[in-house]
Amino acid sequence: MDAAVFHGEGDIEVEEVPDPEIRDPTDAVVRVTHTAICGSDLWFYRGQRDYPTPGRVGHEPMGIVEEVGEDVTHVRPGDRVFSPFSISCGECEFCRKGLHTSCENGAGWGGENTGAQGEKIRAPHADGTLVRVPERYADDESVLESLLPLTDVMCTGHHAAVSAGVEAGDTVVVVGDGAVGLCGVLAAKRLGAERIVAMGHHEDRLEIAEEFGATEVVSARGEEAVEEVTELTYGGANHVLECVGAESSMDTAFRVARPGGTVGYVGVPAGVDEAAFLDTAFGKNVGLEGGVAPVRAYVDDLMADVLQGTLDPSPVFTKTVGLDGVPEGYRAMDQRDAVKVMVKV
Structure with a gap:
């Protein structure tokens, strides 16, 4: 599959990488349909923050579940889902407090968990991490574009x-x-x-x-x-x-x-x-x-407002690219030519 990979300051390339696979019974594999480029991605892009090279990038995924591990019960293949920028189990002390970004079993996107700016991701702790979009809205493009900012910037x-x-x-x-x-x-x-x-x-x-x-x-x-x-x-x-x-x-x-x-x-x-x-x-x-936003603690209430039409953060997306346009999306945000870039995969 194809994915965006960081190779050093100012250097993002879209290249072929291995497909993700189920590793643990709590995993899911999601085919990405929408994702985004974040302002925080610019820190490593500009050489102002360390990041593995080469390294998969992106932390704002939305897509369709393709496969789930045997212990996953919250989502099933075919479901439309999106994910906060942090992975969380939903069961530990901090998740129960609503501080999912301090999850004892948590992680971020990228590295072994695969970056969201690609065709597919492996989602660890799928039950705690993935947010299911109600079926009636699963193919409503305008709703999906309004929900995508809930992966990060709206909740932040x-x-x-x-x-x-x-x-x-x-x-x-x-x-x-x-x-x-x-x-x-x-x-x-x-x-x-x-x-x-x-x-x-x-x-x-x-x-x-x-x-x-x-x-x-x-x-x-x-x-x-x-x-x-x-x-x-x-x-x-x-x-x-x-x-x-x-x-x-x-x-x-x-x-x-x-x-x-x-x-x-x-x-x-x-x-x-x-x-x-x-x-x-x-x-x-x-x-x-x-501090860092516990997106999972807020997302259900904010999604309810999006679905009833009283909240629409989608105007923050001022540029849309395909996966092959991700390098141009980084350039546009770096040069202040775009507020935030949506990626349709």
């Missing part, structure tokens, strides 16, 4: 909003206009926020933020941006979503937070020196909550 944006304590009537600031930040806007709106200030540097992305419910957008940079948001929010917001992971975005998030507020952070940290913002956090008594 939701985790930022929940971690920041967003509730009905609140004022919220979202730092970052990538797919996670845009989904953070959508999540804050879903939770009932009255004012949502979206901070970013790209007019086309801020337009999507407004479509998703942002009441104000700020495109300035640095000190000017902080001053503008502080003025708009009369001294800062009690709820700030940090959706980038850079040192500058973390610093901004704490500076625009109101004293006693909370920053919900979900941006994958890259080159962050915590000393740069801890003084601000300490002096203002600003709390920090969040």
Whole structure:
């Protein structure tokens, strides 16, 4: 079968690899029909994070179950499924707490578990990991495209909003206009926020933020941006979503937070020196909550909203490619020519 393989900085190639097979009785083999390229994939693509070379890539799979191990009971061949970016058993202490990303038997996509940017994947712990799409929606392309962001970015944006304590009537600031930040806007709106200030540097992305419910957008940079948001929010917001992971975005998030507020952070940290913002956090008594999103804990509620037509994060996909177009998809995201790339296999 064909799959995308990382060979070094800026080098993604689609090549022939072995088909996945059932190894354990809890495994499933899934034929991928949809997947995506994530902003976090750019860290290794740009040489800013270590990654095995050569290495299979991708962590946002959706497809059709082809084969299951003898112990799998939740899904069967022919089912339409998708998966969170992390593999989880669904039974250990942390899964029972809703912290599936700390699963005692967990893993990520790639390596032995095969990357999602390919024709097929082996899904370990299929009962705990795979999410079954109700049969009546299994071939509805518009619904499937709306569900695909639930593999990562929609649930991650939701985790930022929940971690920041967003509730009905609140004022919220979202730092970052990538797919996670845009989904953070959508999540804050879903939770009932009255004012949502979206901070970013790209007019086309801020337009999507407004479509998703942002009441104000700020495109300035640095000190000017902080001053503008502080003025708009009369001294800062009690709820700030940090959706980038850079040192500058973390610093901004704490500076625009109101004293006693909370920053919900979900941006994958890259080159962050915590000393740069801890003084601000300490002096203002600003709390920090969040981390890697336990997608499996959120996905059922969010899927219900998608299926009833009240939630649609699919506009974050601004470019669609086939599997052979994955290298171009990485280039487009790296050059900011696309917010997020959907891959139809």
